[in-house]
Amino acid sequence: xxxxxxxRGTRESLSNDFVVLGCPSTGVNKKGSAPKxxxxxxxxxxxxxxxxxxxxxxxxYNTTMDxxxxxxxxxxxxxxxxxxxxxxxxxxxxxxxxRPGISITISGVADVxxxxxxxxxxxxxxxxxxxLGTWGKTDRLPDFEILQTVTMCGHAMIxxxxxxxxxxxxKRGRRTIEECCIEMAECCSCGNYNVPRGxxxxxxxxxxxxxxxxx
Amino acid sequence: MKADQDKCIACKRCFPYCPMGRxxxxxxxxxxxxxxxxxxxxxxxxxxxMCLRAKICPVNALFQPEEPWPRxxxxxxxxxxxxxxxxxxxxxxxxxxxxNDVKGTFLPGEVGVGVELGRPGVGAYFxxxxxxxxxxxxxxxxxxxxxxxxxxxxxxxxxxGKLREDILGEKATSAIIEGKCKLEQLPDVLKVLREVxxxxxxxxxxxxxxxxxxxxEIPIVPVLEKMGVWYSINSKNNMGLGEPxxxxxxxxx
Numbered sequence: 001x002x003x004x005x006x007x008r009g010t011r012e013s014l015s016n017d018f019v020v021l022g023c024p025s026t027g028v029n030k031k032g033s034a035p036k037x038x039x040x041x042x043x044x045x046x047x048x049x050x051x052x053x054x055x056x057x058x059x060x061y062n063t064t065m066d067x068x069x070x071x072x073x074x075x076x077x078x079x080x081x082x083x084x085x086x087x088x089x090x091x092x093x094x095x096x097x098x099r100p101g102i103s104i105t106i107s108g109v110a111d112v113x114x115x116x117x118x119x120x121x122x123x124x125x126x127x128x129x130x131x132l133g134t135w136g137k138t139d140r141l142p143d144f145e146i147l148q149t150v151t152m153c154g155h156a157m158i159x160x161x162x163x164x165x166x167x168x169x170x171k172r173g174r175r176t177i178e179e180c181c182i183e184m185a186e187c188c189s190c191g192n193y194n195v196p197r198g199x200x201x202x203x204x205x206x207x208x209x210x211x212x213x214x215x
Numbered sequence: 216m217k218a219d220q221d222k223c224i225a226c227k228r229c230f231p232y233c234p235m236g237r238x239x240x241x242x243x244x245x246x247x248x249x250x251x252x253x254x255x256x257x258x259x260x261x262x263x264x265m266c267l268r269a270k271i272c273p274v275n276a277l278f279q280p281e282e283p284w285p286r287x288x289x290x291x292x293x294x295x296x297x298x299x300x301x302x303x304x305x306x307x308x309x310x311x312x313x314x315n316d317v318k319g320t321f322l323p324g325e326v327g328v329g330v331e332l333g334r335p336g337v338g339a340y341f342x343x344x345x346x347x348x349x350x351x352x353x354x355x356x357x358x359x360x361x362x363x364x365x366x367x368x369x370x371x372x373x374x375x376g377k378l379r380e381d382i383l384g385e386k387a388t389s390a391i392i393e394g395k396c397k398l399e400q401l402p403d404v405l406k407v408l409r410e411v412x413x414x415x416x417x418x419x420x421x422x423x424x425x426x427x428x429x430x431x432e433i434p435i436v437p438v439l440e441k442m443g444v445w446y447s448i449n450s451k452n453n454m455g456l457g458e459p460x461x462x463x464x465x466x467x468x
Contacts (some may be wrong), residue, residue: 003307005451006335006420014449025314026363029458055295077313095456103314103457110450117454125427126314126455128419129327130435131447132405132421135412140337147335155295155307156335157265165231187232187265189295209249 003154004079004107004129008147011109013201017152017194018082018108020044020091024075026102031075033102040100044080047091051081053191055155061185061195083196085087085116092120121160145208149201153188162187167202167209177202216267220244222276223252229266229277235259235338241404251278257347261338261388263293267407269330285381285440286396288341292365293388299365299390307323307331309364311386316453319461326435327395327424328404330359332417342383344390347419348376350411351392356400361393395424401438426463 022040024033032129043051045065053059058069072078073172082088088106095104106113114125134141141147150158166180181198185191218229220242230239238259244250253270267277282290291299292307299307311320311327321327330347333339344366351358352375360367360376371379401423408421423446425435439446460467 005422005449006447007329007449008447011311013450017449021313023310025457026316028314029290050316056298092454095454097395099456099458101458103316104454105313105451106454107449107451109448110452111448113450113452119468122454122456124429125452127312127321127424127426127453128425128433129422129451130439131449132423132446133447134335134418134420134441135369135408136415136418137337139416142336151335155263157263157295159232159234159236159265160336161231161233161236187269189268 003190005129006134006151006154007107008151013148013197014109015085015112015141016083017197018106018113019192020080020082020088021077021107022100022104023077023105026075029101030075033077034072035101036100037076037078038069039073040102040104041072041078041080043094043098043100044091047082047087047094049080050083050195051191052079052191053189054078055190057133058189059185059191061182062189079191081192081194083194085112086174088113088116089119092116092122096122097119146207149184149198149205152190152193152198155190156186157187157189158184158193160193163205164209168203170206170212171211216255216262216264216279218253218255219244219276219278220252222274224274225253226273227249227253227437228271228273229269232266232269232271232293234263234265234336235261238381248417252358257273258386260292261293261386263388264296265404268441285385288369288382288385289310289387292390307365307389309361310391311361311393312451312453314457315426315461316455317457317459317461319463321426322426323428325395326401327393328401329391329393329422329424330408330419331389331391331422332420333387334420337418338385338386338388339390339419340386341378341390343417345376345378345383345415347408347411348392350407350432351394351404352376354407356396356403356407357402358394358396358404362394364391366390366392398434401435402442405442405444429464460466
């Protein structure tokens, strides 16, 4: 499962985009992991995530934190999205001192994540996964500007047509950018959609399309 | 996913929510004069359930029938709310590097290589998944498929990468081939993927995993740079905070 890995964007944009994931391991620490996962979620919540969820329950835009916590069972994988490095440093400092015990990964710009770990007093990244991009019939992909938005949902549940429709809706004054981005966050049940980044990307999209070129 | 012909009013509100694009056509109701409804192309639909979860239909016409095998596989791999019980992990793949700190799935000298077909937003038929899996295995590069991965589970022959015949015509929003090889085989594995990429009518993302040594260079970086393979500035990074920690080196405490 690599759904937080293939986010596309510029360094400036991706530098404020972190997905922190807590994952118990089958055969190692999955049995009895529910309290550890709840503890991990509660710690993350204190540090101001912009989104948070569990793919089988939903995220804070389509349910409540209490509901997400109450549905955590042994083996549940939870994800919290943050929009700045200072939050990540303070989160890592707390996780270093009060380890929940489950495995924790952070998706983000590799050198920024390493800097955050160093500032938090952690050592080197333990294991790392790189995206080598998209291969094959890439002419079937949407424009890069739209790709930046839709790749925030790794399960590809934010349709490119939906982004185009929302741009049209905003241009016609039917809804605000914020309303559109919250709806996109609802589509991404895991909680990986970074709403502040989504709003910034949406503002960049608006001047690129005319009404007639849209969905 | 289907639309109930007796309820649907063809308002088209569900159209933009489909991650597979415009896969709907219109039909004329044979019993209600003047009524037009939409039909969802059942070959193109991956049963991901997004249109239903969006709660956008004003007349509740959308519904997901319980699908028999082999169509059942579409929802299993495409709907994020459904867990594939064979992997014991929510989602389309495995724990891969997320738990490497406690499990030791990827040891020094090994590289995880994942290929996710259909992503983002294009979709992939299992015949394309099979083409990539068989190309990797035919090259005889010591690529080991992850046993708990759903795609591996659907193989009739894990030594050749051959999938079950009955699912080849099925389609998923995305499907991941996961496995690992020795670091020295990585260039050849990537060459195989480059070659097979040109034969497919879909896209795939490629990801590589490595254990980061306590000191020195990240092992896969010089390999990728020598080959001129682009890799993203953002990565997924295991913090090494899981317990109990897997012992990777003899001199570890």
